[in-house]
Amino acid sequence: MKVLENESLKKYTTFRMGGNAKKMYFPENIEELTSLVNNNSNILKYIIGGGSNLIINDKKDFEEVLCLREFNTAIENKGEGHFYIGASVRLQKAIKTVNSAGYGGMEFLFSVPGLIGGALYMNAGTGRKTHKYISDFVVSVDVLKDGKICNISKDECKYDYRKSIFQDDTGCVILGAEFLFPEITAEQAKKGIDDRIALCKKTQDMTYPNFGTVFCVSNTKIMDVVRKFHFGYKNGCTYSPKRKNWMLNRENGTFDQAIKLLNKVKKMHKFFKKECKCEVRIWE
Numbered sequence: 001m002k003v004l005e006n007e008s009l010k011k012y013t014t015f016r017m018g019g020n021a022k023k024m025y026f027p028e029n030i031e032e033l034t035s036l037v038n039n040n041s042n043i044l045k046y047i048i049g050g051g052s053n054l055i056i057n058d059k060k061d062f063e064e065v066l067c068l069r070e071f072n073t074a075i076e077n078k079g080e081g082h083f084y085i086g087a088s089v090r091l092q093k094a095i096k097t098v099n100s101a102g103y104g105g106m107e108f109l110f111s112v113p114g115l116i117g118g119a120l121y122m123n124a125g126t127g128r129k130t131h132k133y134i135s136d137f138v139v140s141v142d143v144l145k146d147g148k149i150c151n152i153s154k155d156e157c158k159y160d161y162r163k164s165i166f167q168d169d170t171g172c173v174i175l176g177a178e179f180l181f182p183e184i185t186a187e188q189a190k191k192g193i194d195d196r197i198a199l200c201k202k203t204q205d206m207t208y209p210n211f212g213t214v215f216c217v218s219n220t221k222i223m224d225v226v227r228k229f230h231f232g233y234k235n236g237c238t239y240s241p242k243r244k245n246w247m248l249n250r251e252n253g254t255f256d257q258a259i260k261l262l263n264k265v266k267k268m269h270k271f272f273k274k275e276c277k278c279e280v281r282i283w284e
């Protein structure tokens with residue numbers, strides 16, 4: 001198993017921010033992962049997949065970080081729309097493979113720069129209006145918990161908007177999942193992907209590193225004001241002037257800046273007695 005020492009976490013996040021991992025582990029199979037977890041349960045505190053939904057403290061040295069990018073990259077076609085997909089598979093690869101077998105439905109995730117494990121943890125999907133989620137296709141999820149592999153049914157995953165049971169259970173590693181996809185034509189698959197890419201090009205702000213949507217619960221009017229004034233720091237972290245509910249790291253952004261900007265918006269919500277909840281995960 002690859003183990004890196006004093007590895008900068010910055011390059012593992014799409015927001016390009018983070019301190020060092022004193023030790024960063026890259027298990028390549030279930031045996032390596034199990035022995036790692038059995039010898040040290042602290043290892044489960046900081047798990048990173050694609051790193052596309054994370055703000056990591058840039059002043060902190062993290063003792064141990066578990067990186068699941070090289071863990072399980074297998075996709076098994078089990079027939080009749082059933083697929084087993086490993087936690088380390090990129091969403092784009094999963095979609096393309098399923099499509100090439102004549103199945104699909106998950107093309108709306110083609111724009112998401114994460115892995116299957118992270119997407120199952122976050123219940124990645126579209127916004128509330130179109131409400132399409134990875135969980136729509138989940139049959140069950142395999143996790144490593146207390147040193148044992150457990151199969152969790154979709155119901156037990158308690159999926160909701162950007163919510164899963166895994167967010168409440170810090171001692172569990174997502175290993176992979178069984179999915180069931182409907183049959184679709186190659187044209188439908190292509191259209192699904194093309195439409196998603198076109199929509200994201202038009203609406204998202206990719207001018208600087210980011211982590212996608214900031215808050216999974218927020219008030220539209222407040223977020224409109226935040227976008228209009230795009231509070232932030234010159235050459236640092238700032239809210240996007242283009243896309244509502246979106247933060248950018250203009251090259252020299254710091255963790256302190258990002259947290260101040262998050263808190264500012266939370267305070268605005270509190271002042272107007274509106275609900276507000278972070279979507280992005282924060283490693284303090």
Ligand SMILES: Cc1cc2nc3c(=O)[nH]c(=O)nc-3n(C[C@H](O)[C@H](O)[C@H](O)COP(=O)(O)OP(=O)(O)OC[C@H]3O[C@@H](n4cnc5c(N)ncnc54)[C@H](O)[C@@H]3O)c2cc1C
Pocket residue numbers: 014046047048049050051052053054068087111112113114115116117118119120121122123124125126166172173174175210211212213281
């Ligand atoms: C440009 C851009 C566009 C985006 N668009 C969308 C979108 O349309 N819809 C959407 O929902 N999200 C979107 N996101 C956010 C993000 O890509 C998703 O939340 C994605 O599912 C996160 O996956 P990841 O592998 O990068 O997870 P990470 O960022 O690595 O981790 C996220 C959380 O999951 C945990 N985790 C990761 N893997 C595992 C595992 N195997 N076992 C246990 N815990 C694990 C981590 O500890 C962390 O708490 C976007 C982000 C960007 C940068």
